[in-house]
Amino acid sequence: MRRITIFDTTLRDGEQSPGASMDLNEKLEVAQALVDLGVDVIEAGFPIASPGDFEAVRAIAGVVRGVQICGLARCNDKDIDRAWEALTGAERPRIHVFLATSAIHREFKLKMGKEEIIARAAAGVRRAKKYCDNIEFSPEDAARTEPDFLCQVVEAAIAAGATTVNIPDTVGYATPAHMGGVIQTLVDRVPNLDRAVVSVHCHNDLGLAVANSLAAVEHGAGQVECTINGIGERAGNCALEEIVMALRTRGDFYNCDTGIETTRLAPTSRLVSGITGMQVQRNKAIVGRNAFAHEAGIHQDGMLKQRSTYEIMRPEDVGVSKTDLVLGKHSGRAALADRAKALGYHVSSEELDRVFDDFKKLADRKKEIFDADIAALIDKRIGSEDDAWSLVSYEVRAASGQTPSSTVTLSRADESVSDTFFGGDGPLDALFNAIEKITGTSIVVRDFRVRSVTRGKDAQGETTIEAEHGGKLYRGRGVSTDTVEASVLAFLAAVNRVAVGSGQPLDGERPGAI
């Protein structure tokens, strides 16, 4: 297997993302996390850019050990000298010198001819080489540079002492075939290329940074420049976690690997996201919240039978604790049964059918279904007696200063009964009275509590009632996204318990969970 060098530029190109600036301590924390992750090179900053950038590179170079620490410099003496000043304390320093080579940059930005570019590039590398052996040269905007000229610049930079030649697609213009072609051209036509490592640095303006980097590797690149979460200038850089996992997962095709400790990918992603405030989108590959989550019933069923049916990587390999089978409107019985079991329930297939119907209705109303929702649905359904009353519908009218009224419809076995009640202290009292009229059972509510069992605006409300009847205490529990309905269900549950006599003596032990 060919070992690919991972050059992380989160602290330099990543920090160039608008709004992603990091202070010294934050940079040190990220640098340490990158060491734990196992990157080979950390580009710690652009020392000439500001005193803060200089200090950050100097601090990282002074304390971070075991990896190469790199500082960026334009092709001029001041930048290169300053970069070296910042890097002197590094155990393994690298100076990264760059100069744009494309016609657009030569003409409009640098105002330099081709000869001058070659001379300046070689002079910059030579000056950096006076300070250290490990020199990287980047022909900026290489992907839009004329191939012949790119070959000349690269050859000159290597002749001047560059040990790595990095080929940037600075504006994310390349496609995989194009990028592979650029690298292949260099491999075929630069005579001294074997004296340097070929690197690739892709931007994501067309969403192709990872694909282009892979194409470069396929054609011989030995180093990939990337950032955590793909942050960087404009649409960002090649995402480290994606290129690393692509190389690992498709080792069969690329025959390459990296030194990355992949279980650190998710924690490092969270750290960088927290520090920069740049949130990771839910469907982001490898580290997004949905990357190992499945909601579709058919996928969940497949996953429960054999995870490789729908997963090409194991979540634990990238530092995600486990696959998440999210219960929602697209889920099926297999996932519901699995969750019920995980929650400690033994649900018969008839009970599962009943719970599943309720679950689908709830899922239509609610975006996210939590474990507490499932538990509440199962609690409601498990052990329901066939001759117990169940709620079909309710209607209630109440306003200040007016007598409340309610109409309730209940069903039991084959019968369905409706009744209306005028009076009561309020809407709930009116509803409870209607239930008592239909069932012929009167109870005295001793305790009544409402709370939210899940989060969000569409959370489930849970009502618990303790009621007295014939010297015994009966409890009832109801759960619904509608708190009035939850209260009606709780009252009805207590009434049903009276019918089967499952109360507790008033002075005796309290009943257990319902």
Ligand SMILES: CC(=O)SCCNC(=O)CCNC(=O)[C@H](O)C(C)(C)COP(=O)(O)OP(=O)(O)OC[C@H]1O[C@@H](n2cnc3c(N)ncnc32)[C@H](O)[C@@H]1OP(=O)(O)O
């Ligand atoms: C593709 C990349 O990511 S390259 C890195 C980009 N990163 C950054 O620019 C972030 C840090 N940059 C900065 O803080 C500032 O731009 C500084 C301190 C580096 C320079 O600031 P200033 O001296 O005010 O110059 P300014 O940024 O306005 O313009 C850049 C100058 O550098 C020149 N330049 C650009 N690239 C290079 C290069 N590789 N080698 C030599 N000169 C260069 C430009 O032609 C321009 O020169 P001019 O002023 O003579 O026209």
Ligand SMILES: CC(C)C(=O)C(=O)O
């Ligand atoms: C400095 C260079 C490598 C760069 O960031 C780019 O060209 O995108």
Ligand SMILES: [Mg+2]
């Ligand atoms: Mg860049």
